[in-house]
Amino acid sequence: MSITIDKSKCIGCGKCRTVCPGSLIKKDENGKAFIKYPKDCWGCTSCVKECPVHAVRFYLGADIGGMGSLVHTESMGDILRWVIEKSDGEISKIDINRKESNKY
């Protein structure tokens, strides 16, 4: 899997660059983030969860059965909302309370 960054949304805060465990995200001449090594992405989603303006989204590569959906998160207090946009336009949202433990 890998990520894609929407430059038109990016405000250049640098948070995604900081957290990437592979140092794969860099900034361009305008200070906007871009993924320099898309094939090296581990898929940890750290960058996705950091972005304050939901500019970073992740997807599954076609080689592992990906079908083009894009996923981002929205942080609202204790709630971390995962938003999945399917390529046919359907959107699913899943809310996770960070104060709640996994059941399994």
Added chain:
Amino acid sequence: MKIEKIKTQILIIGGGTAGCYAALTIAENSDAKTLICEKAHIKRSGCLAAGVNALNAYIVEGRTPQDYVEYVKKDADGIVREDLLLTMSERLNKVTERLEQLGLVILKDEKGKYVTRGNRNLKINGENIKPILAQAVENLPNVSILNRVNIIDYAVENNRINGAFGIGIENNTFYIIEADAVIIATGGAAGLYKPNNPGFSRHKMWYPPFNTGAGYAMGIRAGAEMTTFEMRFIALRCKDTIAPTGTLAQGVGAKQINSLGDVYETKYGITTSERVYGTVNENLEGRGPCYLKTEGITHEQDESLIKAYLNMAPSQTLKWIESGKNPSQQNVEIEGTEPYIVGGHTASGYWVDTNRATTIKGLFAAGDVAGGCPQKYVTGALAEGEIAALSAVDFIKNHKAQSIDKEKIDKQKSEIKKFIGENNSNFTIEQLEEAMQTVMDSYAGGIKTNYRFNEKQLDIADYKIKQIYQLTDRLHADDFQELMYIYELRERLTVCQSVIAHLKARHETRWHSFAENLDYPEKDNKNWKKYVNSRLENGEIKIILRELVKGGTQFEHNN
């Protein structure tokens, strides 16, 4: 290239699980000046970056640390260090409480007791476990952190470590760090073998692709004694997403079934390696693919699983959603990963004494890089971080580092200059990495050969890996990040050579799949209840066979 020289009392290499906890322990027990060098950023580096699912190692009520030792010993079929397992197990619950104090959410019942999963696990929300640890470390007064500094080698003189060399991948700086004691906590090694999906998703692997075995390689080069590299770890994972299967197996009780719908796990056994082996065999005998049987679970279980995976392996949740089917409507296909070297799951790594001192004076090891102590997982890595830290604090009371001699520094510098200088290489770093992975896959028991190998194949692997290493001499880096990639490739090639030598040395098959030697397909308890250790001597890997360290004893190095 800029040059920076730093002096510290304790250097921690790798600000991951064990490294962060070592820093916390040092700060609590001394005012030693401490420096963490982390190749990424401690907020989300290493194994914990995506989050973890559970605390896999905890002593539940009614059980003892010795019970944990017995469990691991059985799973690893005897080749463990009981002294290490016991000292780790005794600390598991204390580090768990500490994690909770720092802010980790752990599930409790109405009486305020931890809710357990099976005999050893606790249920948590592990999504933010790394930021929690990192924040605690960032607040410590005597601890400084250098993020995006990749350590490339130790400075060792007469078997005594005096510090290390590093490269700042974003500031083009060469670091010379002098330290009275060093804690190595760089985790294990991924990327030695061709991965499940070598194309676009080549890094969609279980173990972090950024843990490249630096700690092992630097130790090997410096002549440290290493142990049990032949006990590779192969994970049984959800196909494609390489997401963990434990949550399905232990969480909702999903059984391993073949394509005929027959439960096969009972046929092969349920140790970690037997679960992988069974899956390989069912496929070989024409009964693949294999699955975890989730069909028929409840709607409520569906929802919980979808959330649980978001907290640790979001791709699996995405897979369910993209397919339009929940786990209750389709079984989850499983496969074995490529082999990794990881001392937190199996027993590979530094040969340490009970206090986690390596055979190099002043160097201590903790977490996945330390050997002899499998199944340590998150809490075990923390526990070892604590033990190594206490040993380092004690060590610096009577030992000061010598300054690193100029000749060593110049040698490192000129090597860097060569790599970033003129480009006259016809190979790229990526090409050589792929060449290495293909060799390991074909001749050293990778996915291609169903993890099996024989001596002739290993000889070919050894020959070819050495050849590829020679080719790295002429590689070129455009910047310091690429320079890091050259060092990572060399680390992996160094670890590969040791893995091959160890696989060749153990003349038996004790663990199916992990070390399946077709020349010796049977287990041989009479001759091989032994550790296979090794040390580099005059450029050659020397194998050292050692008798098992008995339970209830302490182990000290006597050289």
